[in-house]
Amino acid sequence: MPTYWTQTVIPTLRQAPGDAEVPSHQLMLRAGLVRKLGSGSYSYLPLGLRSLNKVIAIIRDEMANAGAAEIFMPTLQPIDLWEQTKRREAYGDNLFVVTDRHGRVQALGPTHEEVVTDLIGACISSYKDLPKTVYQIQTKFRDEFRPRFGVLRSREFLMKDAYSFHTSLEGGAGSGSLDETYDKQYAAYQRIFERCGVPFMIVEAEAGPIGGNASHEFMVPSPTGEDTILTNDAGYSANVEKCETGPRDSDLTGDATGELEAVNTPGCAGIEDVCVFFKKQLKTKLATKNMLKTLVFSGANQRRVVAVVRGDHEVNEAKLRATVGCDIAMGDQDEMRNAGFAIGYVGPHVAIGKDDVDVYVDPDAAQGGFWVTGANETDHHHKHFNWQRDLIDQGVNVTVADIRNAVEGDPAPAERGGGTLQATKGIEVGHVFKLGCKYTEALGVTVSDENNQRVPVIMGCYGIGVNRILAAAIEAKTETRTGHDDNGIIWPAAIAPFTVVITPIAYEGQVKQVVDDLASTLETEHGMDVLVDDRSAEIARPGVKFKDADLIGIPIRITVGEKGLANGEVEIKARDGSNGAKGETITVDQCVAHCVALLQNIA
């Protein structure tokens, strides 16, 4: 049965509510796909749900192809599971926690590693039971620090999460290894996003709080994306947090620009504060790139790690950790103060005379020239800091290493093809990880091997932000596909709420007859989803129907009016403009065939 406009709920809006800023958010609201209930939680109206369900159907299909079995796990999860894996702390305030009437504490699942590991762990006992891949499509809860951009960052969202279990890490087809399944999921993801018609790029990523050591993100390029991706011409692409850089020069022996001079900078604990202070109070221009940003971490064995980057750069903890060779953490502020670090005013020379402090500096900061740095005394900074004179000659060892986030313009690593790194913004729609044994170890999941020895179980996990795909499809802007224009959404055919909208100029008499025939033929013989705009002229005159059809972005519109019918003709128009700005006039007889043909050319 075709869907009739008057029988469904499509509350289109002429103006977007004022709190919607990004195009996908505005259009999802205007086209009547979703409505906001509260900060970061959205209801799905019929149009939105239909698209969501189409995405879900594609995901299910590809998961089945990849050999994953669908399951369904609870949202309410005992907090001890989270304590056993130490993730209650790792997730911190992002974890929604509820207490039941008996005072038992539960987490609302932001993800399900703990629960699946517990679940599947109890279902397997032998290496012969592996590999196994399971997945679910379910609502996740995250107490986001700041929900925003509508459905792009919400507190409640739909996620497809798959988990795989193995006894071996590496091995090709038929081995049952983690690598094999990872590759299958990776390929399934490529097909899913291709079929959904969203342009995407695959990016090397940090694993984040999920854990594990190899990971790729699937990103939809868009200016409203919250992630920064760096690429080179040779095809290397990585998330900023992960991106490696090629060699950069350093020169710790560069000349000083003057005598070390203390400057009173009351209340200027931040880089920006100091620059503003210099400009306003001292009438001196000071750029952030002329400052040294000095961070203090606690490392293993009671040692401190002092990391120094240029004021306009960011320390990358993962890189620093790799350089230092042991786990490090941001120090507690009070503890740091007691240990003699003037938090907010720390400079590299804080290491002088301290044998439990190691200094690491990024090449761009390890240069001669003019530096302003913290003076290791609250409310004071130093001008004319010089590495050789003020630190190395004082007996401090300094290690120069890449410890910062990459930025646009950095050299790309030679082994990745070299060249220069370019930055783009992306919306993360999928993420695959090789988890390893993090969860199975924490929860004691093992399996017997050929020799009847208990061996650890290795895991992988694979997530897709289902509703993000909708927003990303609308948001997308590439040479090949645009998700929206001034008139509204332009859906990829595969996830459009309907494939065809039929717009009768007046739904009555012969027009009505033709419309109903077309709708039923398209549905029953070609499996299309058809929306018939049966609103009467009193409710919606033709102009309104056209505007609404454009707004909700249905790929093909067929217009049927008395005038055309007098010549046995109807009009057909592709939303993406692929058959001209005004569409084409064709005979009723050709309409169905032409519609099918047109649809094949629409992404």
Next chain:
RNA sequence: CGGGGUGUAGCUCAGCUUGGUAGAGCGCUUCGUUCGGGACGAAGAGGCCGCAGGUUCAAAUCCUGUCACCCCGACCA
């Protein structure tokens, strides 16, 4: 959590500075004329001015508190 901002009709917003019975456009209802790209005219309906206190003869407007929402920031010291 810090900073900034906004809560007035279904939607977008004006009114607040300088207190004096609540406004516009769109949408909605009825009637008429229209009817192929958001029609026109006429007549209507619709608001506890987020909530709670306070000041005042009088509060959407001033004060205090509170809640909600939005933006910016962020273990970067």
